[in-house]
Amino acid sequence: MEKASAEFEGGASLEAELTCSICLCLYKDPVSLSCSHTFCQQCIKKVLTAQKQSQAPLTCPLCRLHLGPNLELQKNFHLCNIVKAFQAKISEEKQGKGSEEGETEVFPCEYCLDETQPAVKTCLVCDASLCQAHLNKHNSKASYQDHILVEVRAGGVAEERRCPEHGRMLECYCSREEQYICVLCAIRGAHVNHEVLTLKEGHDQQLTKLLNKMTRLQLYERAIVTALEDLQKSENQIKTNTKTVTSQIQKLFDEIKTELIKKEEKILSDIQLNEKKQLAYIDNLKKNMEHRREEVERNHQLLQKLREQQDIFLFFKEFHVAILATDRILRQNSNIYRADVVVVEEMDGVGIRRYQDKIRDSMKELDCIFWELQGKLTKQMKCNSTNQSKGSACDRYKQNF
Numbered sequence: 001m002e003k004a005s006a007e008f009e010g011g012a013s014l015e016a017e018l019t020c021s022i023c024l025c026l027y028k029d030p031v032s033l034s035c036s037h038t039f040c041q042q043c044i045k046k047v048l049t050a051q052k053q054s055q056a057p058l059t060c061p062l063c064r065l066h067l068g069p070n071l072e073l074q075k076n077f078h079l080c081n082i083v084k085a086f087q088a089k090i091s092e093e094k095q096g097k098g099s100e101e102g103e104t105e106v107f108p109c110e111y112c113l114d115e116t117q118p119a120v121k122t123c124l125v126c127d128a129s130l131c132q133a134h135l136n137k138h139n140s141k142a143s144y145q146d147h148i149l150v151e152v153r154a155g156g157v158a159e160e161r162r163c164p165e166h167g168r169m170l171e172c173y174c175s176r177e178e179q180y181i182c183v184l185c186a187i188r189g190a191h192v193n194h195e196v197l198t199l200k201e202g203h204d205q206q207l208t209k210l211l212n213k214m215t216r217l218q219l220y221e222r223a224i225v226t227a228l229e230d231l232q233k234s235e236n237q238i239k240t241n242t243k244t245v246t247s248q249i250q251k252l253f254d255e256i257k258t259e260l261i262k263k264e265e266k267i268l269s270d271i272q273l274n275e276k277k278q279l280a281y282i283d284n285l286k287k288n289m290e291h292r293r294e295e296v297e298r299n300h301q302l303l304q305k306l307r308e309q310q311d312i313f314l315f316f317k318e319f320h321v322a323i324l325a326t327d328r329i330l331r332q333n334s335n336i337y338r339a340d341v342v343v344v345e346e347m348d349g350v351g352i353r354r355y356q357d358k359i360r361d362s363m364k365e366l367d368c369i370f371w372e373l374q375g376k377l378t379k380q381m382k383c384n385s386t387n388q389s390k391g392s393a394c395d396r397y398k399q400n401f
Contacts, residue, residue, distance in 0.1 A: 015090075018083050021062060022047065024308050027083045031073040035065040038076055045073075050211035056219065107152045109134055124148040124161060125169055146171070146198070161313060165189065170313075173202025180316055203312050206319060210307055213326050217300045220330065224293045227336045228286060234341040234381065235282045241344035241380055242275045245373065267370050274377050281381075285337050299329055341381045 020027050022043035029041040037060050039047075047061055048071070058067040106118040109131035119129035123138060125147040130138055138144055148161065148169065161170050163182035166189070170180045175195040182189075186196040197205065246268060253264035299322075306322050309315040 014086060018079075018086055022308075025310075026087065027076075027079060030076045030079045030083070032076050033060050033065075033071075033073070034067060035060045035063050037062045038079060041073065041075070046207070046211060050208065050215050053208075054212060054215040054219070056215055119152045121149045122152050124150060125171075146200075171199060173197045173199050173316075175202065175205065178206075178320070180313070199312050203315060206316070207307065209323070210303060210319075213323065214300060214303050214307070216330065217296055217303070217326065221293060221296050221300070223336055224289050224296070227338055228289050228293075230338050230340075231282055231286050231289070234339045235279060235286075237341040237343065238275060238278050238282070238381065241341070241377065242271060244344060245271060245377065263366060270370075270374060271377065274374065278381055282339055285339060288337065295329060299326055339381050342379075344377065344380050 015026070018026050020030075020038075020040045020043055022039055025040075027038065027040055030038050031041045031044060032038045033044070039061070044061075048058055051058055058069070058071055059065060060067065107129050108116040109119045110128045111134045112131060117131035117133065120132050121135050122129045123144075125144075126138070129152050135149075138147070162168065163170055163185060166182050166184040168182035168184055170182055172181050172183060172186055173179070173196070174181050174186070174191045175197055177191065177194065179191075180199060180202070181191050181196070185191045186194070249264070249267055249271070302322055303326065306315065306318055309318070
């Protein structure tokens with residue numbers, strides 16, 4: 001038992017190493033990039049094509065290394081041989097396992113005449129269950145290459161894949177209505193004179209759109225990350241400005257000594273309050289950006305999962321919901337907020353020297369100078385957004401002061 005468990009874990013580990021990170025299937029015609037990461041040839045070509053169409057730089061989907069304009073895909077012959085050997089081993093193990101499972105319900109092949117063999121697949125087009133031998137003959141015919149094969153017990157799937165109007169298999173895709181249809185729908189049904197494609201062509205067409213959406217999401221995520229970095233810099237600058245002003249105020253009140261201690265405490269308290277309000281606003285923007293990034297990541301994972309969907313029918317079944325959700329995110333969250341903070345340096349313009357000459361004449365003049373400084377600190381942050389039509393958050397901040 002322990003030996004079988006160890007063999008299973010070893011096989012699973014090897015299969016993970018031989019799995020393409022894009023399609024999550026075993027490598028098919030594996031090619032390597034300059035960063036040494038390997039993908040299926042068709043998978044990486046689709047990703048690079050989508051990047052070119054969106055005018056984004058060519059990068060590795062895993063490490064984001066820039067690949068440069070003169071990209072060459074190097075076929076990994078050694079890895080290709082390993083995959084073939086692994087597939088042969090898995091096939092032998094499945095055949096041996098199948099002979100040991102005697103309690104599983106068996107469905108007979110409908111083409112066997114003498115000794116009936118158990119069916120392994122059901123062809124929805126032929127409406128028949130086939131054993132492995134007849135399945136091989138079925139698949140060897142060029143005219144049968146587009147037939148849909150499902151598990152033997154998936155009887156309910158056949159009805160779901162038939163046209164409710166004509167009862168025929170849904171073998172076509174209407175590009176105009178974005179629906180899967182049968183042949184009769186295209187010839188004499190509601191889709192006459194529409195642009196009709198095969199399901200494979202329709203899948204490739206919509207997959208291109210999906211890749212474009214994913215690329216836009218990636219660019220949007222990078223913009224959010226950049227905005228968060230800028231907000232962190234602004235937060236640090238506000239703290240630096242506050243520290244600078246606080247140091248100068250403390251120095252001033254050290255000269256004024258005991259009789260101005262209460263006034264000193266009030267001014268420093270107001271400055272700290274201003275800092276808290278501005279940092280609270282920065283923190284609110286950061287949380288908002290983090291929330292948007294998380295929402296983008298979740299939606300990107302949903303699109304990635306949909307992109308890796310092998311069942312074309314399920315792909316179209318979930319496609320429109322995923323695209324609508326993506327469009328909603330891009331439409332509602334297109335604005336990215338920033339808060340630019342100016343550097344508050346010396347206090348030459350606030351009348352400190354004038355106040356030192358008149359400090360014993362009037363305490364009220366100290367209040368005037370403080371409010372002048374307070375206004376400068378309040379205006380140190382300039383709010384802006386990449387979407388100029390939606391600056392309400394900055395406007396609300398300005399109204400608070």
